[in-house]
Amino acid sequence: MSLLTRNEAAGKIMVALDKPDAQAALELAERLQGFGCWMKVGMELFFAAGPAIVQELKSRGFRIFLDLKMHDIPNTVRGGARSITRLGVDLFNVHGAGGLAMMSAAAEGVQDALQAGDVEQAPLVIAVTQLTSTSQQVLNDEIGIPGDLENAVVHYAELARKAGLQGVVASPLEVAAVKKACGASFITVTPGIRPRWAEVGDQTRITTPRDALEGGTDYLVIGRPITGASKPEEALDTILKEMTQL
Numbered sequence: 051m052s053l054l055t056r057n058e059a060a061g062k063i064m065v066a067l068d069k070p071d072a073q074a075a076l077e078l079a080e081r082l083q084g085f086g087c088w089m090k091v092g093m094e095l096f097f098a099a100g101p102a103i104v105q106e107l108k109s110r111g112f113r114i115f116l117d118l119k120m121h122d123i124p125n126t127v128r129g130g131a132r133s134i135t136r137l138g139v140d141l142f143n144v145h146g147a148g149g150l151a152m153m154s155a156a157a158e159g160v161q162d163a164l165q166a167g168d169v170e171q172a173p174l175v176i177a178v179t180q181l182t183s184t185s186q187q188v189l190n191d192e193i194g195i196p197g198d199l200e201n202a203v204v205h206y207a208e209l210a211r212k213a214g215l216q217g218v219v220a221s222p223l224e225v226a227a228v229k230k231a232c233g234a235s236f237i238t239v240t241p242g243i244r245p246r247w248a249e250v251g252d253q254t255r256i257t258t259p260r261d262a263l264e265g266g267t268d269y270l271v272i273g274r275p276i277t278g279a280s281k282p283e284e285a286l287d288t289i290l291k292e293m294t295q296l
């Protein structure tokens with residue numbers, strides 16, 4: 051593959067802004083301003099700081115992935131998707147385990163917001179497949195889902211595509227299988243990214259940023275290797291060099 055420019059690589063990185071309050075999140079965002087990366091707002095930050103943090107980050111020019119993994123009955127998810135769409139996020143997710151009707155309802159909620167004139171631009175909607183902290187052994191022996199983990203990921207991806215969603219959250223190890231099943235333009239957003247120098251923590255299905263890129267992923271979700279560093283901007287800079295230099 052041909053190497054990306056630094057700006058192209060940065061545009062593929064979604065920094066997981068897992069911080070306990072708006073002040074901590076915005077201090078970190080300020081240090082990463084100018085790189086061109088996305089911000090991923092997850093449960094810890096959103097439950098503490100609410101929709102205002104999304105609006106503040108948008109006003110600072112960041113693209114936003116709102117990672118709340120909705121998983122409920124279709125009618126509730128449809129309403130939730132409409133409300134999230136009104137926040138003006140660029141991408142959000144639901145849980146693939148909710149099934150076809152639930153994922154279709156998420157797509158309908160987006161359309162509801164568009165048709166009501168709440169927003170002009172539709173966000174991308176993607177489905178979580180199997181969490182990147184889940185191993186093959188845990189899937190089979192603990193959660194009780196039999197069979198190959200990659201097949202389970204691809205199954206959810208196919209359902210998501212059928213429901214009219216634009217992509218999935220999966221590990222970088224499953225990107226080739228997802229793209230083969232759902233097409234090259236079906237978006238893969240991949241947490242489970244660990245530079246060699248970073249601690250693995252609770253993730254199990256991991257690759258380095260460079261391997262994820264070479265494996266064809268569209269977006270790399272990276273949290274603690276950046277946000278836990280004493281100088282987050284230097285950690286991000288190092289990752290970009292690893293992604294873009296021969």
Ligand SMILES: O=c1ccn([C@@H]2O[C@H](COP(=O)(O)O)[C@@H](O)[C@H]2O)c(=O)[nH]1
Nearest residue numbers: 066092180181182241242271272273274
């Ligand atoms: O399968 C999934 C789905 C979401 N995540 C989220 O991504 C980040 C990863 O952060 P790290 O610190 O780089 O591990 C985090 O916000 C998760 O909630 C995931 O890891 N796996």
